[in-house]
Amino acid sequence: MDKTTTLLGETFAFHSLKEIMAKANEERSGDELAGISASSMKERMAAKQVLADLTLSEIRNYPLLSPDEDNVSALIENQLDPAVYEIIKNWTVAELREYILSDQHASDDLLTLSQGLSSEMIAAVAKIMSNLDLIQAASKIEVQTTCQTTIGQKGVLASRAQPNHPSDNIKGMRASLYEALSYGIGDAVIGINPVIDTTDNIYALLHETKNIINEWSIPTQNCVLSHVTSQMRAIEKGAPADLIFQSLAGTEAGNDSFGISLSMLDEATALIHEKGTAAGPNRWYFETGQGSELSSEAHFGIDQLTLEARCYGLARHYKPFIVNTVVGFIGPEYLYNSKQVLRAGLEDHFMGKMHGLPMGVDVCYTNHMDADQNDMDNLSMLLGTAGVNFMIGVPMADDCMLNYQSLSYHDIATVRQVLGQTPAPLFAQWLEEQGITQNGRFTSKAGDPTIFLNLT
Amino acid sequence: MLANSKKDPLETLKQFTPARIGVGRTGTRPLTRDVLQFRTDHAAAVDSVYGTVPESILSEFSLFSVTTQVESMEHYLKRPDHGRLLADEAKTLLQKNCLQTPDVQVVVSDGLSAKAIEENLGDVYPALIDSLESYNLQIGTSFFVKGGRVACMDQIGEILKPKALVLLIGERPGLMSAESMSAYMCYQPGKGKKESDRMVISNIHKRGTPPIEAAAHIGTLIDKMLQQKTSGVHLIV
Missing domain, CATH: 3.20.20.70 (Aldolase class I)
Known part of the structure; x- marks a missing residue:
């Protein structure tokens, strides 16, 4: 996956979903230790912008770790509810964020949505959410x-x-x-x-x-x-x-x-x-x-x-x-x-x-x-x-x-x-x-x- | 049982655990003295991470100092990989100053608690040398590594080629003890050694494993390593 974006007059190029996902994270020492974090605040924001425009099907179709090589990948892939996925596959990550945060959608809606989401899609949306977004969204979901x-x-x-x-x-x-x-x-x-x-x-x-x-x-x-x-x-x-x-x-x-x-x-x-x-x-x-x-x-x-x-x-x-x-x-x-x-x-x-x-x-x-x-x-x-x-x-x-x-x-x-x-x-x-x-x-x-x- | 029941029941409970129980409350919050004691203990732990080992204790045992590739405490905490590698000038210093291929090499490092070295080295080091000498082992030239991680043993092993190596290093401080030291040991340390090849005696401090006892135990283990030519999970003890 190759993606380029221009932000504040500077052009940023990303060469894989793995790179976009890593650079879109808020700063943390573990990503720096792994040598995969964004090198500047601007690059971090460029990665978030690119990530926000990806569709959920793009995230699914470019596995970070192939289900053939890793049984956790395989298990996540097999869990996906095809009927739910079919409805949401053309949503962008930005649209996913807005669906989750909308007042129209309560706990049951989000738990149904969850069945069509892979762990990578959930990680992607977390990367473009603010701390208060994370609180508001989680507070709606009731899991007994x-x-x-x-x-x-x-x-x-x-x-x-x-x-x-x-x-x-x-x-x-x-x-x-x-x-x-x-x-x-x-x-x-x-x-x-x-x-x-x-x-x-x-x-x-x-x-x-x-x-x-x-x-x-x-x-x-x-x-x-x-x-x-x-x-x-x-x-x-x-x-x-x-x-x-x-x-x-x-x-x-x-x-x-x-x-x-x-x-x-x-x-x-x-x-x-x-x-x-x-x-x-x-x-x-x-x-x-x-x-x-x-x-x-x-x-x-x-x-x-x-x-x-x-x-x-x-x-x-x-x-x-x-x-x-x-x-x-x-x-x-x-x-x-x-x-x-x-x-x-x-x-x-x-x-x-x-x-x-x-x-x-x-x-x-x-x-x-x-x-x-x-x-x-x-x-x-x-x-x-x-x-x-x-x-x-x-x-x-x-x-x-x-x-x-x-x-x-x-x-x-x-x-x-x-x-x-x-x-x-x-x-x-x-x-x-x-x-x-x-x-x-x-x-x-x-x-x-x-x-x-x-x-x- | 009668004697027990005459005792203050809260004291009875508290004697069973070092946990901070029976502290009481005001509303849902703890009492002032307990909160301040807790924060004080945390302060001691933090200070021991950010402290430095006094030069006087190193010179007392004629330990010269080398550094790793770490340049600051923040750097040390964020890059454990850099704490495993010696600085370039350190390699030259070791080659110049140290006896090559000794039976046993002793290395001291601050690690995560300078205080652990400051408090325990004076008891452990002389006792350790005595213990190693009692097994008639040839002891290399001891030195201090600032900003070391446990696996810096491997690079030192590559340079000096000792039969066995003992690293005395400060542990991550807890609130109970900010001055706890560990002794890591390995037979023929070098590239490719795994964690399971190393042995450790941890919790060395006055209220934990007593320093003198630890020193004697290290001597015994090193002697066994040299006899069996192995260490870690393979050593029969």
Whole structure:
């Protein structure tokens, strides 16, 4: 694909869709590291202008990575609903943006549209949308999913309690979880990142989280975020798991470096359906994040935004209960500062929702990134207004196992309060029954983890 | 159980985890002292990324300095590939100053935490030299690499051809510890070595893996590498 455009008296030539897609991205360090970003602001705008005029059929007909060479490409291609695609194939990317943002088109229209869109088309439109466009569009899309409980309703902001411990100490995990529950956190999932990825340890953590859920009749689901194969071994041994987890990449080679294949995901799907403890139908938890394909040298010169969209194309095949981008975790060589993380958080959330996914975000940063907790305050409020399905909370935003900062339990409670959002309905009712809230407001019990101690 | 119940229940919970629990709230927000403590810990972590290793500690152990192709901290953070390659003048300096083909080469680098080197090198380095000497190993000429990444081991290996190499490098700082150091080890480092060929002892700091213990452990591993002529996942330990 050769395209030329003249902008402010200067002529810009692009020689492939891959080049146009990369150069149309807002600035980010990962595209610079890959050597594919625009060399000036003007070139970036020229690429956006060219991209806006491409038709959706042009995007489909010039695959960035051939379905013959890559099974993620093949899966995305095969998902496309031909009837919907037939209606929209002559739209330009600009027209797609305007359809999405129009007041005439509500959640159902966008979810129907989604079936005719490839991940590359969704990435393309995100590249020509402003931050506020991304918020407005995402806020229209309602994606409800059900595992043990249902989340994703309009006005609901769910949360993952992440009670990690640096040595997987069960009592330490319980202590952090009690703190979470006392702030109304944990309705999306109680999800632990284990330090030790052995079957026995995964088994023990799944048992313990399930015990707590049963002990207090908590309307939520449990998950241990180890490699999918070790969860499968634990589940086969009888460990009680509501959800099964895996990190995804946007290329076959990227998934290979994660040690997974599509057949492995299919096997896990069958296993959790057969032996999982939840009613379902949604039983997967996926995490993604811009830059992971580049870090494993599995990017094929494709920009990280587009690769992220392809993760969502892969994820939607498995009808997950929850998906989140770990937006600021991958490192400053992919997203350098708060401006880039904030933009990526909004892009990922929009692209996930536009794929029809129950999209959450781990609003987070590492200590070598040019960002601080105030930036996370900003991003959490923006995502709250965009209708994010869930966010992740750790005690005082400090994950003492993974050594990065996310949101605190307080932060998620604050976003709910400021925006008038509630926990998932059954969980909100449970909080009332425990006396943690009264008519939706914190009581004196809220924030006191000792209410869950059985002192005998 | 009776003794337990007499204890403050919140303290009982807090003893199980280093996580910041039991902090309380005002409205939905944390209390002032906890917020300021959290921001202070973050400040320490950031300062340790952007800090520099004091010249005095390098001269204490007679370490000369070389640089990588990295020119600033921003450059270092954005281009990990440049932190793996030595500057041109560094190659000349190594050839001029260093013993060639030693049994073991020790290299120190600031990496992501200058503070980690400042706080731990004084304990680890002499203990490491003692440990290596106790195995009768010939130790090369140690030096410091400013702005290094772990894989800079490979290029150093190509130039000096040691049998084994130990890189002491500052880790990405966390809030619990901004001064944590790692020791990476590799048998015959050079082009084409994979991550799985390297071994690491991480979390070296006063409240983590004690520096003296780490030094002894490194010595044992290096000795095994030289005996088995391999490292990483292939080494039997």
